[in-house]
Amino acid sequence: xxxxxxxxxxxxxxxxxxxxxxxxxxxxxxxxxxxxxxxxxxxxxxxxxxxxxxxxxxxxxxxxxxxxxxxxxx
Numbered sequence: 281x282x283x284x285x286x287x288x289x290x291x292x293x294x295x296x297x298x299x300x301x302x303x304x305x306x307x308x309x310x311x312x313x314x315x316x317x318x319x320x321x322x323x324x325x326x327x328x329x330x331x332x333x334x335x336x337x338x339x340x341x342x343x344x345x346x347x348x349x350x351x352x353x354x
Contacts, residue, residue, distance in 0.1 A: 282306030286315065289335060290346055296335040307333035315342035 285306040289296060298307055310316045317337050323330030338346075 282309055286310060286342075287346065289316075290338070292335070294335060294337050298333045298335060301329045301331075304331055304333045307335055310342070315339055315345055 282303075282305070285303050298304055304320065307316065307318045308320065311318045315338065316335050317339060318333050318335045320331060320333045
């Protein structure tokens with residue numbers, strides 16, 4: 281799991297736009313685990329490294345995972 285990224289966005293102001301390739305992939309993993317609500321935006325030219333993600337919010341499960349109450353199942 282992209283733990284470092286997850287911890288970095290805990291106190292972020294949402295919606296949060298993410299443009300770094302590794303972080304966009306991290307958002308996809310966190311979204312698949314149900315820890316954040318997010319949308320991905322594909323690049324116009326189809327280049328996966330030019331895509332971005334918009335994190336809308338951290339879910340209650342995401343907050344619980346960060347608090348150590350629920351271990352993420354990844």
